[in-house]
Every structure is written in C-alpha cells, then in structure tokens.
Amino acid sequence: MMTLAQGTVNQTYVIRDVEAKDSMRDFLFTLGCYSGEKVTIISKLASNFIINVKDARYSIDEGLARVIMI
Amino acid sequence: MKIALAGNPNSGKTTLFNAITGRQEYVGNWAGVTVEKKEGPLKPELNREKADVTVVDLPGAYSMSPFTSDESITRDFIRDEKPDVIINIVDSDNLSRSLFFTTQLLELGVPVVVALNKYDTAEKKQSSIHLDWLSERLQCPVIATIATKSAHNSGLKQLAAEAIRLGLSDYRQPAPHIAGTRHAATEADFEKADKKRYEFVSRIVADVEHRKVSSASQTAQDKADRIIASRWLGxxxxxxxxxxxxxxxxxxxxxxxxxxxxxxxxxxxxxxxxxxxxxxxxxxxxxxxxxxxxxxxxxxxxxxxxxxxxxxxxxxxxxxxxxxxxxxxxxxxxxxxxxxxxxxxxxxxxxxxxxxxxxxxxxxxxxxxxxxxxxxxxxxxxxxxxxxxxxxxxxxxxxxxxxxxxxxxxxxxxxxxxxxxxxxxxxxxxxxxxxxxxxxxxxxxxxxxxxxxxxxxxxxxxxxxIILICNAVIQILQSFNWQLQLVGDAPETSILAAVASPFAWLFIPLGFGLWQFAAAAITGFIAKENVVGTLAVTFSVTRFISVDDLALVGGAGEVGAVFGIxxxxxxxxxxxxxxxxxxxxxxxxxxxxxxxxxxxxxxxxxxxxxxxxxxxxxxxxxxxxxxxxxxxxxxxxxxxxxxxxxxxxxxxxxxxxxxxxxxxxxxxxx
Structure with missing residues (x-):
C-alpha cells in the first residue's frame, strides 16, 4: 500500500483507504472518493495534485494526497 | 406552486434560475457561489398555464445523507417548505457523481424533473446519453438543457412545462430500489447504504452513457493547467x-x-x-x-x-x-x-x-x-x-x-x-x-x-x-456654523469642520490632517464612493476628470495644490x-x-x-x-x-x- 502522493502522473489507481478524520472522509465519500473506487492522477502542480474521480477534476493538496491510500 | 432547484455545486443552478426567472443573480464558474436560497417568479413566456409559480434556487450540495453532509439547507428546505416539484440540475458531463444526489432527491416523495444541464459540453466531448433510458431507470422525466443559451433549443421551455405539469398533478415520486436505504439508522448503516447507492448509479451510468474519450485521459485543458497553475508561473x-x-x-x-x-x-x-x-x-x-x-x-x-x-x-x-x-x-x-x-x-x-x-x-x-x-x-x-x-x-x-x-x-x-x-x-x-x-x-x-x-x-x-443624500448633508454642514448662520467663505468655522477636526488631528502623523480628509474618510464608511464625493464638495473641485486633455485627472497639479498635500x-x-x-x-x-x-x-x-x-x-x-x-x-x-x-x-x-x-x-x- 502507498499513498496517492507517491503515485505517478497519468496512472489510475484503486483507492484502498482514506485515512482522513471523519468530516473530511465523509466529504470525500460524497464525491465518490472511497475505498474500491478509481482515482487518476492528472498532474502535479505547485504543491497540489490534480486528480480525476468519477468524471470530475479536483485539485487536492499534498496533505490530502498523503491520506488517500492506494 | 413552488419549484426548487437542487443539484451539485457548479452544475449551473443559478444560471438556470436566471434563465427561467429573468433575474440577474450573481453567478461564477466555480463551486459554492450561491450561499443563500433565492426566490423568483417564473418568466411569463415559460408559464403558459399562468400558474402561480415561484422558483427557489438552493445552494449546491453533493449529498443529503445525514451523516455525511453539512449542506443541510437543501434538506431543511425540502422538509420545511415542501416544494411541489424539484428540478434536479445535473451536469451532463458528470453523471457518475451527480446522480448520487439525484437518487436521494427521488426518495423524498416530491416529483423530480432531471435537467441534464451543460448538454452542449457533453456533446462536444462526443459522449452520448440515452435520455429515455435514463428517464426510465430514474422513473422521472429527464430533459437536456443548456442554461447558458436562451434560444429555443435550450430545453428550458420543455423543462418548465414538465415541472408545472407535475406540480399541478398529485403525482408521488417513487423511490429507486436501493438496498438498505430505507431503514438506515446508524452511521455505519448509512455508509453501507450509500455505497449501494453509488453502485446503483454506476450501473445506470454504464448503461445509458457512452463516452468516446475517458474522463481520466489528459486533455488540452490539463496542459493549460500545468502552466497557469504552476509553481513558478502561477x-x-x-x-x-x-x-x-x-x-x-x-x-x-x-x-x-x-x-x-x-x-x-x-x-x-x-x-x-x-x-x-x-x-x-x-x-x-x-x-x-x-x-x-x-x-x-x-x-x-x-x-x-x-x-x-x-x-x-x-x-x-x-x-x-x-x-x-x-x-x-x-x-x-x-x-x-x-x-x-x-x-x-x-x-x-x-x-x-x-x-x-x-x-x-x-x-x-x-x-x-x-x-x-x-x-x-x-x-x-x-x-x-x-x-x-x-x-x-x-x-x-x-x-x-x-x-x-x-x-x-x-x-x-x-x-x-x-x-x-x-x-x-x-x-x-x-x-x-x-x-x-x-x-x-x-x-x-x-x-x-x-x-x-x-x-x-x-x-x-x-x-x-445614499451618495446624493450624503453630499447634500455635507454641503449643508459645511455651510452653517453651530449658530446656524451661513459661514460663507470660511468653511473652517462650519459644523462639519468642527465635527471632523478632532479626527483630523489624529491624522496629522499620516500626512492628511485636514478636516476635509477626515470628513471624507468618515462618510466613506457609509459608502466608499463618498470619499471622492465628499472631497469634491469640501474642496469645491467637482472636475476631477478633465474633459480638455483626455487625461483621467486633468490639471493634476492644480487639484493637488487645492488638496494641499x-x-x-x-x-x-x-x-x-x-x-x-x-x-x-x-x-x-x-x-x-x-x-x-x-x-x-x-x-x-x-x-x-x-x-x-x-x-x-x-x-x-x-x-x-x-x-x-x-x-x-x-x-x-x-x-x-x-x-x-x-x-x-x-x-x-x-x-x-x-x-x-x-x-x-x-x-x-x-
């Protein structure tokens, strides 16, 4: 298992776990970002990651990328 | 009749609201612009039946699950104000996430009409959605819309007609069959049910949507982002x-x-x-x-x-x-x-x-x-x-x-x-x-x-x-002294000067310790435009913008000299x-x-x-x-x-x- 922050650009991974605290974990869930779902890293910018989950693009910071386990 | 507009953030709810009510509410192309619900009557040309229709624009929400969302305005509104119809605005390019919220709306018993908005963007990306199949699976009307267009093919007329038809009937929306959603009570139950909900949505999307290009593939937009939002060039x-x-x-x-x-x-x-x-x-x-x-x-x-x-x-x-x-x-x-x-x-x-x-x-x-x-x-x-x-x-x-x-x-x-x-x-x-x-x-x-x-x-x-009144008040206050006599050419003896002078004294170390500047700063709290207006009145220079020399502030030297700073x-x-x-x-x-x-x-x-x-x-x-x-x-x-x-x-x-x-x-x- 590794974190999304360690992933490579243009790769699609299956989410294994989201280790954020409750409210953030729940919020990610409503976006379709939870264990078993797919996530694609689109690019790494300044200190943010652009990811694709369920046909939508999000910008997340490194901290959040580190708690999404793939 | 009350029609509620609900949907994910940035799905175009306020744009659609403006289009069908003729209002001009503030829109922006990002999530979370609308923070309060807004109401307006439906445009007469969309309301053939002449029914009494109020449209309510709700802030965007991703979910209504009791344990997973803070966006409770939607839930509270639907529970307390009982709309007759819900128009669920769905971003056509994002069915797999948006329909999650749709399934929750379908469970409320209130008739739902799905507006597949931004339909033109989806078409441009060569993805096709089978509207009839989607409508059948959700058991509610589905209408393709382009809220940014006012033309006849934008689908808005049809959407309004369908919503009014359902609102006038006593139709009760059937809920989709998703295991575990009905009797969920604890947080764990809800999470389980919500996973089933997502599975339900995924199955529908797999059947009704055909994408030529996967959303996960790199696009020109992603390339642009790498420059526009990059570490050094941003x-x-x-x-x-x-x-x-x-x-x-x-x-x-x-x-x-x-x-x-x-x-x-x-x-x-x-x-x-x-x-x-x-x-x-x-x-x-x-x-x-x-x-x-x-x-x-x-x-x-x-x-x-x-x-x-x-x-x-x-x-x-x-x-x-x-x-x-x-x-x-x-x-x-x-x-x-x-x-x-x-x-x-x-x-x-x-x-x-x-x-x-x-x-x-x-x-x-x-x-x-x-x-x-x-x-x-x-x-x-x-x-x-x-x-x-x-x-x-x-x-x-x-x-x-x-x-x-x-x-x-x-x-x-x-x-x-x-x-x-x-x-x-x-x-x-x-x-x-x-x-x-x-x-x-x-x-x-x-x-x-x-x-x-x-x-x-x-x-x-x-x-x-406001500004007119403030300027009139300023003019009056600088024309009279406390004995209510006209001060004529000595405005420094006026009521305004007397009131503003103590503040002006505080401004001496800032370089503008004149009562006129103090008065302008104070009227600025009523409206910031007043600063310029009050300066114009107190210094008697109304011509900040010169007509003669095509410069914004003409004769800058003269005005500067009048200001004395x-x-x-x-x-x-x-x-x-x-x-x-x-x-x-x-x-x-x-x-x-x-x-x-x-x-x-x-x-x-x-x-x-x-x-x-x-x-x-x-x-x-x-x-x-x-x-x-x-x-x-x-x-x-x-x-x-x-x-x-x-x-x-x-x-x-x-x-x-x-x-x-x-x-x-x-x-x-x-």
Whole structure:
C-alpha cells in the first residue's frame, strides 16, 4: 500500500483507504472518493495534485494526497 | 406552486434560475457561489398555464445523507417548505457523481424533473446519453438543457412545462430500489447504504452513457493547467491578468469613456446653474455644488467601474478563478487558511458584501471568521474611484498603481492572517484543501455585459440615493456654523469642520490632517464612493476628470495644490481608505458571518489599526525618501503605532501560550 502522493502522473489507481478524520472522509465519500473506487492522477502542480474521480477534476493538496491510500 | 432547484455545486443552478426567472443573480464558474436560497417568479413566456409559480434556487450540495453532509439547507428546505416539484440540475458531463444526489432527491416523495444541464459540453466531448433510458431507470422525466443559451433549443421551455405539469398533478415520486436505504439508522448503516447507492448509479451510468474519450485521459485543458497553475508561473500570470484589467479600466479605455461622460455631466451642471442663478445663493450652491457636483464627481468614474466589472465577469466565467485558488493555496496554508479563502477574496474585488458571505462555504470556524475579516481588504468596485483619483493626481493614471494596490492587499491579508493565527492560538498542522476544478470555457460577452449592467445600475441607484443624500448633508454642514448662520467663505468655522477636526488631528502623523480628509474618510464608511464625493464638495473641485486633455485627472497639479498635500500623503490617504474597515453594509455582513461579538469587534479594531499603521508607514517613509526628513507628527504617530503593535503583540503572545496548552487540533478546509 502507498499513498496517492507517491503515485505517478497519468496512472489510475484503486483507492484502498482514506485515512482522513471523519468530516473530511465523509466529504470525500460524497464525491465518490472511497475505498474500491478509481482515482487518476492528472498532474502535479505547485504543491497540489490534480486528480480525476468519477468524471470530475479536483485539485487536492499534498496533505490530502498523503491520506488517500492506494 | 413552488419549484426548487437542487443539484451539485457548479452544475449551473443559478444560471438556470436566471434563465427561467429573468433575474440577474450573481453567478461564477466555480463551486459554492450561491450561499443563500433565492426566490423568483417564473418568466411569463415559460408559464403558459399562468400558474402561480415561484422558483427557489438552493445552494449546491453533493449529498443529503445525514451523516455525511453539512449542506443541510437543501434538506431543511425540502422538509420545511415542501416544494411541489424539484428540478434536479445535473451536469451532463458528470453523471457518475451527480446522480448520487439525484437518487436521494427521488426518495423524498416530491416529483423530480432531471435537467441534464451543460448538454452542449457533453456533446462536444462526443459522449452520448440515452435520455429515455435514463428517464426510465430514474422513473422521472429527464430533459437536456443548456442554461447558458436562451434560444429555443435550450430545453428550458420543455423543462418548465414538465415541472408545472407535475406540480399541478398529485403525482408521488417513487423511490429507486436501493438496498438498505430505507431503514438506515446508524452511521455505519448509512455508509453501507450509500455505497449501494453509488453502485446503483454506476450501473445506470454504464448503461445509458457512452463516452468516446475517458474522463481520466489528459486533455488540452490539463496542459493549460500545468502552466497557469504552476509553481513558478502561477503568480506572475495572475499579476499580468490583474495588471491588464487595471490598465484597461484606468489607463486605456476607462478614461476615454469617462471624459465623454464627464462632458455631459458638466454641461448638465452648467445648465442647472443657469436655471437657478437668481435664487438664494445657499440653495443654488446646495443643488449645483453639493448635490450635482458631488454626485457627478462619483458618477464620472462609472465607466472605469463598468470596465472593471466587465473584466471580472469574464474572468469568473472562464474558470480561471478556481486556478487562482489553487495557486494561492500554498501561501494561504502558511497563514492557517486554505485556497478556499481565495474565493471570498476574489468576489470581494467586485463588492465585499457577497465576498464576505461567500466565506460561509468554509467549514472551519476559525478559517471562516478570519476570511470574513480579511476579505474586505481587497479593493472593491466602490474603492476604485479613490484609487483612480489618487493614482491620477499623483502618479499619472498608471495601471500599476491599481495593480500594486491589489498585491499590497494580498500581502496585507497574508501578514494579517499570520497575526490572527497567532492571536487565536491556532496550532493546527493539518489543513486539507480540495476544490473541484471547473472546465475552462470561452467567457460569454453577453453574460459579462449583463453582469456589468446590473452592477452599473446598482451603482447609479446608490449615487442617486445614499451618495446624493450624503453630499447634500455635507454641503449643508459645511455651510452653517453651530449658530446656524451661513459661514460663507470660511468653511473652517462650519459644523462639519468642527465635527471632523478632532479626527483630523489624529491624522496629522499620516500626512492628511485636514478636516476635509477626515470628513471624507468618515462618510466613506457609509459608502466608499463618498470619499471622492465628499472631497469634491469640501474642496469645491467637482472636475476631477478633465474633459480638455483626455487625461483621467486633468490639471493634476492644480487639484493637488487645492488638496494641499504631497504625493506621500496622497498615497497614505489612499492606503488608509483601502485598508480600514469597509462600509457599514459590509461590516453588517461581517457580523453576520462571524457570529461572535468578540471576533467582530476584534476584527474592526484590527482593520482600523491596520489602516492607521500602514498610512503612517507610507507617509513617513515617503516623506523621508523625498525630503530627507520625517513628516509632521512623527513622534505622536510613532507612539500610536507602537501602542497598536504592543497590544497586538500582547494578544499574539497570549494566543501562542494558549495554543501550547491546548491539544493540537485538526482543522479541515474541505
């Protein structure tokens, strides 16, 4: 298992776990970002990651990328 | 009949609301623009049955699950106000996430009509959606819409007709069959049920949607993002964009248009002056100099404001602002805020009131309050005339003056954020940031023009009411003394001078210790446009904008001489007006969002201290550089600034002790 922050650009991974605290974990869930779902890293910018989950693009910071386990 | 509009953030609810009601509510191409529900009647041409239809636009939500969402406005509204129909706006390009919320809406028993919005974008990407199949699976009508178009093929007519038909019937919406959703009671139950819900959605999407290009593949937009939001180029690009906006508004097109307008205003003023030449000199002066002169001094800047609003609307529409939030996140994190706080600040560049209200989408209380407190530091449209006047007077209308005020505002926000973080003893290490990135699109000139006209109308109404009254009051107060005798050529003996002088005394160390400047700063709290109006009335110069030489501020030397202050003091006055507390209406919004007396009064005190300190530093440093000696009242001002610094330092020290004794909290910016 590794974190999304360690992933490579243009790769699609299956989410294994989201280790954020409750409210953030729940919020990610409503976006379709939870264990078993797919996530694609689109690019790494300044200190943010652009990811694709369920046909939508999000910008997340490194901290959040580190708690999404793939 | 009540029709509720519900859907995910940035699915186009407010755009659709505006399209079917004919209203002009504020829209932006990013998530979370609408923070309060808005109501309006359906347009008559969409309402053939002549039914009594009210449309309610609700803030965006991703979910209604009791344990997973803070966006309870939708849930509360549907429970308490019982709409007859729900129009669920779904982004056609994002079925797999959006339909999750749809399935929840379908369970309420209220008839649902799904509007597959932004249908043109989906078509452009060569993905096709089988509308009939989708309708069958969801057991509700599905209509493809393009809310940004008013043409006949936008689907809006059909949507309204369908909604009215269902609203008039007593149809009860059947719920989709999803295992475990009915009897869920605990959080674990809900989570399980919600996973099933997502599976249900995935099965539907797999059947009805056909995508030629996977959404996970790299696009030209992603390439653009890598430049626009990159580590090194992000900030320079943002600076360039802001500079272009300011140059266009203040140096290129703005002054040209302003000259034409001021020509008309001058002609009008002379015409009125001719009409009233025989009457009582006080009354004619009240009308001609006070009311018409003061108001037209403000209205003269209207073209500049309109161009600014037009450019801002284009920027908001194209999707760039969400990228600015990404670029800024890095810096905002250091001050205990997140990129989310950028949106309220960007909105504040138009007007601080919706900006402050936009902070409501920030979940963390401390971050929300700090954002509401710092957002008004961004120069709003009403502050533009002040910037234009002083940059014209002392710096030859350069675009860089406005741009630098923007960036100064950002620097001040960052510094203030650090101070507030220390005062509140925030020790959170973790502050997550997540934001949906909307797709770039060509901004619509029509929408930008409409948004500009709406704001211009509001500005003219303000000029004709609040500003007119303020100018009349100022004119009266400076015409009489306490014995109610006309002061004639000695306005320094007037009531206004007497009231403003104690404040002026406080401003001596800032370089503008004249009662006229004090009076203008005070009326600025009623509306920031008043600063320019009051200066015009008290100094009796109504012609800030010259018609003769095509320069924004003509005869800058003359006006400067009338003001009797130098460039350093002028800049200090500009800085003071930009970075003190905002107008009363925005202060009211601040109190509303902060929901704490302590934060509110602390915020006001902080903003006042910031304005005073900055103006002091600007004036004294400027004077030292230009003349080689410090300016007037240096010792007194320095004492005041040191006292301010001491008080802030004390609170910061107390705050950091507080944080050491507290357990490390974890905050979320989601």
């Amino acid at each position: 900030i320079p690009i943002f600076a360039l964009v802001i500079w272009l906006v300011f140059s266009l508004s203040q140096a290129w097109a703005g002054p040209f248009l302003a000259d034409i307008l001021v020509g008309w205003l001058d002609a009008f003023q002379s015409w009125v002056a001719g009409l009233v030449s025989g009457v009582n000199p006080f009354l004619s002066s009240l009308l001609v100099d006070g009311i018409i002169g003061g108001v037209s001094a403000v209205v003269g800047f209207l073209p500049l404001i309109m161009i600014l609003f037009f450019c801002l609307a284009l920027l908001e529409d194209c999707g760039y602002m969400a990228r600015v939030a990404v670029v800024m996140d890095r810096f905002f994190k250091r001050i205990g805020l997140s990129g989310k706080s950028v949106i309220p600040m960007v909105v504040s560049t138009g007007c601080a009131i919706p900006g402050i209200m936009a902070s409501r989408t920030i979940k963390d209380t401390r971050q929300r309050r700090t954002t509401a407190m710092l957002s008004p530091f961004m120069p709003c449209g009403a502050k533009l005339p002040i910037i234009a006047l002083f940059s014209g007077l002392f710096f030859g209308n350069q675009g860089w003056v406005g741009t630098s005020m923007y960036f100064l505002a950002i620097v001040i926000i960052v510094v203030s954020g650090l101070i507030v973080r220390r005062i509140t003893g925030d020790a959170s290490k973790e502050s997550y940031f997540i934001m949906e990135l909307p797709e770039y699109r060509w901004p619509s000139i029509k929408r930008a023009a409409l948004s500009m006209l709406v704001r211009a109308k509001a500005f003219i109404i303000k000029a004709g009411t 130098g460039a350093a003091a002028g800049l200090a006055y500009l800085v003071f007006n930009l970075f003190t507390p905002p107008c009363f209406a925005a202060i009211g919004a601040m109190r509303g969002e902060m929901e704490s007396r302590k934060w509110f009064w602390g915020g006001i005190a902080f903003q006042l201290s910031m304005g005073y300190t900055l103006a002091f530093l600007v004036y004294q440093t400027g004077t030292l550089i230009t003349t080689g000696a410090v300016g007037t009242g240096f010792v007194g001002g320095l004492t005041a600034v040191l006292v301010i610094a001491g008080v802030i330092g004390f609170f910061m020290k107390r705050g950091s002790k507080l944080s050491e004794s507290m357990e490390e909290g974890v905050h979320f910016a989601g």
